[in-house]
Each structure stands twice: as C-alpha cells, then as structure tokens.
Amino acid sequence: MTELEVKNLYKIFGSNPNEARKLAEEGVPKDKILKETGNTIGVNNVSFKVEKGETFVVMGLSGSGKSTLIRCLNRLQDPTFGEVHVNGRNIVTLNKQELRDLRRTKMSMVFQNFGLFPHRSVRRNVDYGLEIQGIGMEERKKRAYEALKLVGLEGYEEMKTTELSGGMQQRVGLARALVLDPDILLMDEAFSALDPLIKRNMQDELLELQEKVKKTIVFITHDLDEALKLGDRIAVMYEGSVVQIGTPEEILTEPANDYVRDFVENVDRTKVLTAESIMKKPLAVVDSREGPKAAIRRMEKEEISSIYVVDKSRILQGVVDIEDAKRLADKGVKSLKSILKSDYDTTALDTRIIDLLPLASRTNYPIAVIDDKQRLMGVIVRVSVISGISREGVDNDA
Numbered sequence: 001m002t003e004l005e006v007k008n009l010y011k012i013f014g015s016n017p018n019e020a021r022k023l024a025e026e027g028v029p030k031d032k033i034l035k036e037t038g039n040t041i042g043v044n045n046v047s048f049k050v051e052k053g054e055t056f057v058v059m060g061l062s063g064s065g066k067s068t069l070i071r072c073l074n075r076l077q078d079p080t081f082g083e084v085h086v087n088g089r090n091i092v093t094l095n096k097q098e099l100r101d102l103r104r105t106k107m108s109m110v111f112q113n114f115g116l117f118p119h120r121s122v123r124r125n126v127d128y129g130l131e132i133q134g135i136g137m138e139e140r141k142k143r144a145y146e147a148l149k150l151v152g153l154e155g156y157e158e159m160k161t162t163e164l165s166g167g168m169q170q171r172v173g174l175a176r177a178l179v180l181d182p183d184i185l186l187m188d189e190a191f192s193a194l195d196p197l198i199k200r201n202m203q204d205e206l207l208e209l210q211e212k213v214k215k216t217i218v219f220i221t222h223d224l225d226e227a228l229k230l231g232d233r234i235a236v237m238y239e240g241s242v243v244q245i246g247t248p249e250e251i252l253t254e255p256a257n258d259y260v261r262d263f264v265e266n267v268d269r270t271k272v273l274t275a276e277s278i279m280k281k282p283l284a285v286v287d288s289r290e291g292p293k294a295a296i297r298r299m300e301k302e303e304i305s306s307i308y309v310v311d312k313s314r315i316l317q318g319v320v321d322i323e324d325a326k327r328l329a330d331k332g333v334k335s336l337k338s339i340l341k342s343d344y345d346t347t348a349l350d351t352r353i354i355d356l357l358p359l360a361s362r363t364n365y366p367i368a369v370i371d372d373k374q375r376l377m378g379v380i381v382r383v384s385v386i387s388g389i390s391r392e393g394v395d396n397d398a
C-alpha cells in the first residue's frame, strides 16, 4: 500500500518560479538558472512513492535539496509546484488546522540537531507533543515512558537532557517523534552529528526498532554507507533532482549515471550485496526420480565433484560426492539415500556476503542458498573469491 506519494514536486526560491521552472524543464543547470533569473532550484520535478512500512532513504551531497524536499513533505516548507499525497490525500491544499492535525497524528520529524528543550526533563521533552494536544498528565507520562523504553532510555526519564550524551539526546528526539505514534517518520540527517561509533549503534537500533514499530520512514542522509544500511530503497538526489531510485543493490550494480557511479565507487560491496545476487543457478538432481547414474552424468558434464540432491518440490535433501555415486552405481543401487551427506553450509537469500566470508574457509561444498521453505534456490561457488568483488562489483552478465 502506498503511504506517501510525491508528484512533480518543485521548490523554487525566488520571485520568478515560473520562469525558473521553464528553464529547469529545458534542462538548464541550476547555477545558470540562478544567474539568469535569480531563482534557486531547491527541488526539481521530483516524483516517488513510499510504501507503508518502507524505509525510504534520500541521499545526496550537501546542497542537493534533501532537506528542502523532506520539509515539503510535512509542509514546513510549501512546495512551489506539485503534489504530496499522504494516504491518497493531497496535503498541499490543507489549511493551518488540518496541517497541525497532520503533524500531530500522521507524520513527525526528527532533526539533526535534536532540538530539545534544555530546561525540561527527558520525559517532559518527549511528552511535549502530547501536552500541546491537551492530553492529561498521567497518560502523557505513561506514553512518554513507553516511547523512552522503545529507544532504550529506560531509567533516564527524569534526567535533564543536558546531562545526556549526543547519542542519548538523539534517542530523546526519536522518542519525541515516536510518542505521537505517527504513521510516517521524517528523519533529516538524524544521525549525522553523532560520532561514527555511536552513529552505527543508532543505525542498528533504528533497524531493530523498525522491526517492532514498522513505520513508514523517510530518512535523509549524505552518507552512502548509512543509506545502504538503512534503506529498503534509496533515492539519489543531484541539484534538486532525483537521478535514481532503487534498492541498495540496484544503486550499486546499476548506477544510473556518472554521478551515482562516483558516489558508489568505493563502497564495500560485501556489506550490501546478498547471497541472492551472487549465487549461481543450482545444479541438482532429484532424489526420487534420478539415481546415481544421472548424478554422475551431470557431475561429469559440469566437471564438478559433488552435486546437491533435492526432492520433487526442490527441497534440499543433501549432497553426494561423485566417488560415492560411482560406488553406488557399480553396486546397482538406484536410490541416493545411503550416500547423502549433510556437512554443507546453507544460507538464506538475503544474507549479506560479508556474513558468508567465515564459511569460505571451512566449507567443502558450494554454499547452498535456500528459501524459507528449504528449497534450493542457488549455490555459491568458491566463496573465497567473493571478497575480491568488494570493489569491482559482481560479474553480472551485462
């Protein structure tokens, strides 16, 4: 289900947006438009959809228009042209009161610089949004405690925010957004001000939290690693335009232009690509229908020394070695059962390559990639060479 849809959105700063837009449509670069018209293109004809429960990351260099875009989503800034639909309703036309309701119930925002009240306790920072809704003290307290528990700040409720570290302050910021139980969380460089280690912790915790709360998240960052780690999909912005939208894998393996290519050039691909993206078509024999002879034939043809065995639903049964199969064939035995071995490694489709590397040194057989029904979906051969792809990308057929 689509929760958020942006249609042909423009934000143009200056007094002549019509002219600036016309030039932008003709492909005139942003700096030239500024020189000729005095207008700055903040967001340039951006369209995308975000599904319910999705984490949608907007990534781009500083000045590419990320903050302007996200601020148009809850109308902290008014779009110059275009539409923003929240659950099918165009919010560009809402009046002040309707906007206030929207921000209280549908979407809330987490800022880079926390924006906390220094004179209020942690709890009283978190319950602020409830207080302005006129919700009573007891309920506010209860909900603030729940939100603080979600972000791991149990026990800190009555402290002053000034006594907390940066990471903890940002947790308070997050709890303040979560306490409203919005459907959509807007996070603008929420972790960018944190030290690298704390930043990574916060990313891990956001992923864990998202498993529990399943919000629709629009997450802004200039940090590619962060984008790849958090995003179900990533939109890459350049000079106000979205130049590519795709899954982390798509962004890495099929960059849409040189800008994206430069961006992703130095990424460690083992941290992003999954077993599914590097597996090969599985060679397997069917246990009940084919015996040792079929297995031997296939292994000889493919010049391999072992082969996986599946049942007729492709559910993985085991692996056989060619020597064992030959012995069995000599004896005239038809079933592979007696020589099935199970000392192979399996992995799920979505396992990151980096997590497969420890298997590389100890596995005798290709790693079997299985789906959640234990069906053999592919094999990963020679996992030891995988680390070599970290800068070169997978050898896709293109």
Ligand SMILES: Nc1ncnc2c1ncn2[C@@H]1O[C@H](COP(=O)(O)OP(=O)(O)O)[C@@H](O)[C@H]1O
Pocket: 013, 040, 041, 042, 060, 061, 062, 063, 064, 065, 066, 067, 068, 069
């Ligand atoms: N209030 C404003 N007035 C004029 N120009 C602005 C304003 N806000 C942002 N801009 C311009 O819009 C562009 C995008 O800025 P911003 O959205 O802050 O980028 P990002 O968040 O990606 O760093 C920049 O060129 C910036 O200078």
Ligand SMILES: [Mg+2]
Pocket: 066, 067, 068, 189
């Ligand atoms: Mg910004």
